Each structure stands twice: as structure tokens, then as C-alpha cells.
Amino acid sequence: MAIGETIRNSQIWKSIFRHPMPLDRRNRIVVMLTNFFLHLHPVSIKKQGIALSFTWCMGGVTFFLFLVETVTGVLLMFYYRPTLEWAYNDILALRDVTSLGVLRELHRWGAHAMVITTWLHMYRVFLTGSYKPPREFNWVIGVFLLLLTLLLSFTGYLLPWDQLAIWAITVGSNMARASPLLGYEGPGQQLLTIGGIDMITDGSDARFGLLGARFVGEETLNRFYVLHCIAIPLAVALLLAIHFWRVRKDGGISGPL
């Protein structure tokens, strides 16, 4: 006890935690206001709003899974090279050789789980009518986050570079080939010609933009890798910040108004 007391009274401890232990009511309030990680929360909250049967925790679980994906993803990046020569072999090594190869399982199942928890979170928000005013725009941000979650999962699907990966991405991205006007097999692309020269070909249409090539190849792998590891996570992080901020600003967590 005495040692604990000494540590908590030391200059180092006090410089890190800007408040005493949250043991009494006053300090339980102070801790929420003075700790960076806790200040996302309000100080007090509707008891009903955090009842498990009401909230299901799915938004929080989705955010936690995003953090799990970030951490395991960064670690996986140490082992994985997004080139035709190495991509598959590196995943093979993760399965058979690397000591912490289970990281890949954590990352993949975490990704599946994140898609599911996102849906369940939106399901709950719909069923409690929590998208209604004043939370309309936060729902819209949520839909963007749903889209980005699916894109994260989709871009990650290609990276193992096995048969499952490239054919799933081929099937998925073949849709872009049929975009109205912008896909070279899409309706109306015949209209976009200049002086009899087609503007939309298999080398310039929406699918080419997505894949960086006429078929799923090394350019696609590189493109999806960058999207998966940098571009989309950054966009998600920004939207998440706004999403959480708006929860606080638009009347706090769900509950009858």
C-alpha cells in the first residue's frame, strides 16, 4: 500500500495523470474532463442509454475492431510485400513459418466481424429511430463509414494474392466495366466519342481506373494495397472523429428526446 501511495504521489505519476485516482464523485467527474482518451465521453450519461438490451454496444465494438485491424494490420505490413513475386509467398510464410502468423487470422476474422457489427449497429440505430432529427446528418456520415468499411474489406481481400482473392476482385470489379457512360460495356458509352474515336475503352473506363490495368494484375495489387493501408483508413479515421463528435453534439447517445 505504502509503495502504491508513494508512486501515486511521485512527480512522474502526477505529470502523466492530470488528476487523482477516480475514487470519489468529484474525481470521477474530473477524470473524464482531464484525460485525453476519456474526454470523448460526457461526464454523466443516461442510465437507460447504456443498457445492453437497448444499445447492443455494436458501435463501440465496431470502433474497437477498427483499432484491432489497425494494430494487426500495421504488424502484418512488416511481413508482407505487395508484389507479384512476394505477396503470396509472404502470406504462405505467415501461415506456416512466422511465429505470430495468427495475426493474419485475427486481421481477417476481425474484418468480417467489423462488417457484421457495422450492419448490426445501423440496424439498432434504425430500429430505435435514432436517425431522426437532430441526428440525420450523423446517420449520413455513418452510411459513408459503412461504404468505407466495405471498401476496406474489399481492397484487403485481394492482398493474399491467391485464387480466392483475384477472382473475387475480378467478379467485383467487373461491375465497374458496366457503369453507365463510364464503363466500356456500360449503356450509353457509345455516346462519348470525339470525331469518331471512342473515349471510353477498356483502357480508360471506370474499371481501368479502379484496377490500374485492364485486368487484375500487379498494378491492381499496388493500388489496392495503398488504398487498403493508407487512403481508406485515413478517411475512416477522419469520419470516425466527426461521427463521435456529432454523437456528443446532437444530443448524446441514443435515447428518447
Added chain:
Amino acid sequence: MHSNGLFLKDVAGFLGSYYTGLAIMNAIAAFLIWRRKNRTGEAVFWASVATALMVLASLAMSGSATWVPHLPESLRKLVNTLSGPVNYTAGTTALFAGAFVFRKFFVKPMVAWTVFNAALLLMGLAMADENFASIVMKADNVPIVGLVFLLAFFTWVATKQAVENDERIARGLPPLEKENDEKVLVWPDLVYTELICMVAVSAFLLAWALLLPAPLEEPASSVKTPNPSKAPWYFLGLQEMLVYFDPWYAGVALPSMVIFGLMAMPYLDFNKKGNGYYSINERKFAYLTFQFGFLELWITLIILGTFLRGPNWNFFGPFEFWSPYKVEVLNNVDLPQMFWVNMLNRPLPRVAADAPWYAQMATILLREAPGLVIMAAYLFLLPPLLAVTVFRKYFAKMGLVRYLVMINLMLLMLSLPLKMVLRWTLNLKYLISIPEFSLNF
């Protein structure tokens, strides 16, 4: 595929622990009913269910074809013959409709528990079938099995509270969520819940990762196309729509409309009631529309696309071997063909290839006239017609723009089931087919 006996030995351990898990689950339930609820009769019943499940567990462990509990061959054959896109869709629709109409019955905990047990038992029995197991236990399909049970569970949780609230509101009381507006401090009440959640999710994910290896197939090869080639599971509903529509609509236009519709939803739903609590009766229209789009179309089609679509995207029953040689008759006809050739008994309107462009356009318009008239009626005649009949109150409250957005989104959503029905009844391929502009609908 005919079992060679090895399969049952391979899954014996899994099935044994599966039934044991169910038994433990029921034993805990029996214990809680006895101690907490003091209902001894029910407790004895669930305890005997647990005992029976333990017997099943030991039988399953035997790994012998005679002893492992399974569905009779004749029943499996019957299910295979009966299942097809039509019966599947009709069946799930009936299931959802029944669950909705009789929701007051199904929200009773004991009823739900019985249904849950029956579903798990059926799943276990089916798992002793090699073809069923090979699809359901495919690593990337496991999450979807989880999704089905999670959705069933959470729909039940939500419906239970909604039914309770609707009864209270009918009696003039506020919803349960409004009853108690007590506030608590976030530390400790919320932060500890979050911590426990994080630990639980981590433990669950770790167990999942350790038990089930992530799939890794042969190295990518752009010359060897797997059959079937499937998109990631969350897009399989879209891939299933390709059966009925061209990619520009099923893969681009409709998904964009789904996203747009979700974003537009809060601005279209003008109903001020039901904000922040579970209720069905106070927002029946919004509820049914959403559930139709989510459970009936999105989720049901994902399950169909994942578990029941095999090589060449043919339909396979749950206990059927995915043979790449299965042949399905394709005798679908375009509407212009039906109208000009079959009905009027004359050739399709045609024009010489070197005719001026306006003659070409006129011919296309004439040829596609039946489909264009139907589409124009559907998209331009139906909205005003509905505005003065079924949706008169909605139109008055929403105003022109919001009404038009809503009605068009609904009509686009309904275009999918309508096209499915047209395909099944009339073998209709396309309403409009203009290959000159790659425009088929």
C-alpha cells in the same frame, strides 16, 4: 457426393463438442429458470433436453454412419427437390411475414428459446451431411452463419422491446426508455462496460483465430477461372441480382441507389414518433420498408448467393453436391420478342444498317415500344397515381420533391422482386433490350 465414412470421423469431434455446447447451454438455462424464476416444471424439461443433447453428443462422437444423428436420406432428397429460387424466396417471405404478424407470440422468451434450440439442433443434424457441411464450414462462410444467428437474436431483442413499448403506448403510458431518465457517471458505469466489452471481443476473436485458419488457396492465376467465381460474401446479394438484371443495373445503379436511399432516409421519414426507443406500431411504414430492403432482400439474397449458388451460378439444394455438370434450361425471352413475334406473329422491326441515324433511333423506339411503355407507366404514371390514392397523406405531408424521391426509391427497390416474379412466371429476360447502346433492362 457419397460419404465414404471418413467424413463422419473427421467431423465427429466437432459435432460432439457442438452438441455438448448446446447441452451446457440448456443446462445453464434450466438452472437459471429453477433458481431465478422458480419454475421447476420448465427447469426439469430443459434439463432433460440437455440430457438428450448429451446422448446426441456421444452418438456423434462415434463417427459411425449408423449412430451419428442425421436427417434421413429421403428428407434430404425432398428438401433438395423442393428448393429452388422460387420456393426459397416464397419460403423466406412467408417466414418473415409470419414472424412479423405473430410477433407477440415469438417474443415470449420460452418460445424464442424453443425456436433457437430447434434451429441449432436442425443445424447439427444437417451438418452430418457432407455436402451441407462442406459449404457451411468453408472458412469464409462461417461469418455468415454467425450473421444469421446474430441477426435472428438481435431482431428478437429489438422486437421484444418494441412489442412491450407498443403495448404501453396503447395504454397511454410512455415507452420504457422514457420511464427512467436517471443519469449515471460515465466513470465507472460506462468505462467499465467498455473495458469488459473489449476484453470479451478480444477473447472471442482470439479463440476464433486460433480455431479456424484463414483460407489460402492456390496462388493467383489469371488463366484458371474457379467455378463458381464469387465476390466477397457481403456483395453476394448484388451478384445474385445479376441473374435478373444486367451488371449496369445490378452492380452499379441499384447499389448506388441503396447507398443514396440510406442517406436520404432521415430526410424522407417525417414521422416524429419513435425517436430514440423501440417501437413498431408507431412507425409501421418505415419499419416494414426497411425490413423488406434489409432482411428480405439484402440478407436473404446474400444467404442464397453464398450457400445455394454453385458452379455456373446454378441453384443447388442445401444437401446437393455442387456438380459443375448440372444443366439448367435457359429459355428466357425478351419482351420485344414476346410482343412482336409471339403475340403479333411478325418479325422484329428492323432497319438497314446504313440508314440515317433518326431512322435507326425510330426503329429502336418502335421495337422497344412495349417495354418503354411499361417502364414509363411504372416510373412516371405510378407516382402521381399513388400520390392521390395510397400515399395521399404522405404526399400532403412530404411535398413534391421529397415524395418523388421516396416513391422512386421504393419503385427501384421493388423492381428487383417484380423482375424476379416476371422471370419465374413468364420467363422474361429483358423488358427493354437495346444492344445498340448496351442497354438492357
